[in-house]
Amino acid sequence: MSEKITPVRKSILANIRIQRFTPSEHKSAYFDNFKVKVETGMTVLEALRLIKNTQDSSLTFRAFCRSKICGSCAVRVNGKPVLACSTQLMPILEDFKKDSVSIKPLKNMPVLRDLVVDIEPVIEKLSKMHPYLMENRERIPETLEQESIMSKQEHSRFDYITDCILCGSCYSACSAVDADPSYAGPLTLGKAYRFSADVRDSFQGERMQAAVDQGLWSCAQCRKCINVCPKDTRPAVSIQRMRKMSIDDGIHDTAGSRRAKAYTGDVAKYGQVNKPMLPVIVNGPKGWAAIEAADNYLKKHGIEPTRQVCTLGGQSSTQKIYDKVKELEAKGENKT
C-alpha cells in the first residue's frame, strides 16, 4: 500500500565566482571564488547567504522576500539578469556542463558595493513620469459610498503591467539605456503606460509629454526587456502601445512619431521605406546635412547615390497586412 518516500537529492561541489567592489577600498571590481556544495533545491540566493554565513560575512547583496515579489535581489547570473531568490543553481550547472557560475551586479546602474547597485537614478526617472492615478471624475465617484465601475476588458488593458516589481532587470538589459543613460528605461515607461491606459485616470496629456521628454521614442524595440522580465510584464509592448497612443493623441511633432509615420506611409505607398529621405522627414531641414554627408561618402567610394525609390511588386499583399492590423487594433489591446 503505502511506500516509503525517498526524495532524489543531488549535490555538486561548485565554484561560485562573484564580482566584488567596495568603492572606498578598491580601485576597480575583481572576482572572488567560493566553493559551495550545491544541492537540489538550492537557489542562487541561498548560495549567497550560505557564503555570507560561513565563508565571508562582508559579501554584500540585497534580499528581502525570498519569494519573487519584492524585486530586491536582482543580479546577473552568467550574464543574464535574474532574481537570485527564484533561480535554481543545479539546473544552471547542469545546463552549462560546468561546475562554475558567475554572479555580477546589474548593469546600467552604479555599483554601491559588491552586488548592490544604486537604484536611486531609476526611482528619480520613475518619479518624473507621474506614476500615479489622477482621478477621472467621470469614472470615479466623489464619495466612498461606491467604487468606480471598470469592465474586465478595460482592466485587462493594463493588468499585465501591474505585475511589475521594479526589480530593475529590464533596465540592466536595456540597450537604449546602455547607449543613452538619460533614457527613462523600460520599467518607467511601462508604469507610465499602465496609468495612461487606465480609464479611471485623467492625466494622460501631461504624462504622455513626460514620456516623450524622457525618451519614449528612444527604445530600439530590441525586446531584451521582454526576455529578462521575471514577471512577464513585456515593457517593450507597453512602449509600442504608448507610442501609438501618443500619435492618436495628436503628438506628431517628435522625431520618433515622424519616423513611425514615414515608415507606415512609405510601406503602404512603395512597399518599402524611402530610406534616403528619412533624415529630412525625421529631423527637418537639418537632415539635409546628413544626406549630403552620406552622398559624399558614397561618391568617395565610387557609388552613385540615389534618391529614387521604386515601388515593389505585391502591393495587394501589403494592403492585406495593413487591413489585418487595422482589424486587430479595432478589437482592442488585450493581453495576448
Add this chain to the structure above:
Amino acid sequence: MLTYDILIVGSGGAGLYAALESRMEEDLQVGVLTKVYPTRSHTGAAQGGVNAALANLDPTDTWQDHWFDTVKGSDYLADQDAAEIMTREAPMVVREMEHWGCPFSRTDEGKIAQRPFGGASKPRACFSADKVGHVMLHTLYEQGIRHGVNFLNEWQVLSLMHDGRRCQGVTAINTQTGRVHTIQAKSVILATGGHGRIYWTRTSNALGNTGDGTAIAYRAGLPIKDMEFIQFHPTGLRRTGILVSEGARGEGGYLLNGLGERFMSRYAPEKMELGPRDLVSRSCETEVREGRAGPEGEVFLDLTHLGRERILERLPQIRELCIEFEGVDPIEEPIPIKPTAHYSMGGIHTDLNGQTSIEGIYAAGEAGCVSVHGANRLGGNSLLDILIFGRRAGKHALEYARNNSFTPVDTGQEEADTQMIASMMEGDSGASIADIRRAMGNLMAEKVGVYRNGKDLESAVSELADLQEQFKTVRIQDKTKAFNTELVSALELKNMLDLAEVVAVGARERKESRGAHTREDHPERDDKNWLAHTMTTLGDDGRPKLDFSPVTITEFEPKARTY
C-alpha cells in the same frame, strides 16, 4: 539634526497609508523611514484578499457578519469594539484604495470582485488575481510620490525616544553611509511589520521581518501585547518556508508522512487534508515528533496522483513555485513541506487610534496590537488591519502634530547608539551572528512552535537568556562603514532575541490553549482565568514583566469555536 512633523518607521501598507493620510493636505512634513525600498515591503507578499463586506458577490453580506466572523476566528480574544471599527469601516477603505487606482479584479458588472476565504461565512475577500498585497502596496507608494511624501530608503531604526510623556523621535543608521542620526519628530508611527523571523528558517516571512519597531518600543518601556500568539501555516516549503497555498489541498492534494501514509486519516478522518489550518499544522508536527517524517524532518504534499494535465491546468503557479524555490516538480514527485510561522498576532499595545501609552507615538499593522486578531487571525484580515489602523494612526498623528510643538531632544541617544555599534565593530573574534540566529530559530520552532508545554517553555526561556549572553560578544567581521549588511543583521538579531524571549515567557505563563497557542499540558480554552490580554513591559532586571488586561466584550458572548 533631521526633523519631521511626522516620521513613519516602516513602508508597508500600514506605514504608507499613514503617510498618505497625514500628507493629504500637504501642510506638514512627513517622512517614511524604511530599511528597504517601499515597494519591497512584505505587504507585497499577501496574495489572497482583503476582507470588506461590499456584498458584491453575496448581497446578503453585512459588516456585522464580518464582525462576528472576526471575533469568532480570534477565539474571542479580539477586542470587540476594535473589531467593530475595522469591519464597519472596511468597505470605505477598500473603495478609497480603488479610487486611488488599485487594480482589483472585477465582477461581470465591473465592480470589485470577491471570493470565499477560510473562516468567513460569506465571500467577502476582495482580490486582484493572486497579487492583491502587491498592487495595494504599489498603489499606496504611487500616491505617496504624488503627494510629496519623503522617503528615507535603506535606513535602519535604532532607538525610540520620549521624555516619559511625549514623543521626541528616533535614532537610525543610514545603511548607505553607515552614519547614525537623530531624527526629531512630533509624532512617530511604528509600522515595521511582524516578527516571524524569530523562527528564522521556519517562517514564510521576509528576511527582514524581525520586529524592529516592536523591539525598540519594548526597550523604550512601552507595553507590548499578546505576543505568545503566532499563527502557523501547515504547508511551507522544506528549504525556505515559502507558502504552498491551500489551493493545492483544495484540488485534492494528499498529505503523506515519510512512510507514504496519508496521515490525516488519524486526525480528521472526515475532512482529511481540508481540516482547519491549526489542526493540520498540529497533525504534521505530530507525525514528525513520533518519528514518521522524511529524511530531513519533513512531511509531503503529494499531487502526483492528480496527473500532469490537471496540475498544469489548475495549479500552474503552485507548480512554478515548487520548481523555482524547492527544485521539485510536483508532477514528478511529492513536495516536501513543514509547518511555517506565518503571522504575529501580538505587537505594540495601542488604543483604537493606534496611539501607544506615550503621546505622539503610534503603532499600526502587524507591529501593533489593538487587538483585532486576538488569538488567531482570519485570512484577508491582515491587509484590512493595515489599511484601517494605518489610516487611523495617520489621521490622529496629523491632528496631534498640528496641535503640538516639538519636544526637546539632545544627542545622548545618538552617542550611545554610535558607541554600541562601535563596540560591536571592535575586535575580530566572538560569537557568530549566523550561529546564534540558527540556534534561536531551531529552539523557537521546537519548543515555542506549533505545540508547547510548560517544561519545554521553561527550557526555551533559559536557552534564550544564554543566547542573549552570547550575543553580547558578537563581533562584526566586516569593517566597512558603507552598506554593512552584517551590521544590519546584528541589529536585527538583537531585536529578535528580545522579542523571542517575550513570546516564550508569554507562552509559558498562558496556561490554556486558545487559537494559535496550543499547550499540550493545558489543552482547553479557559475563559474563567485567561480571557485576558498579556501585557509585557521591560522589567528593571532587564527581563520581561507580565501583566494582564481584560478583553473588551460588547456584543458576542464567548462560545466554543467550531466550524
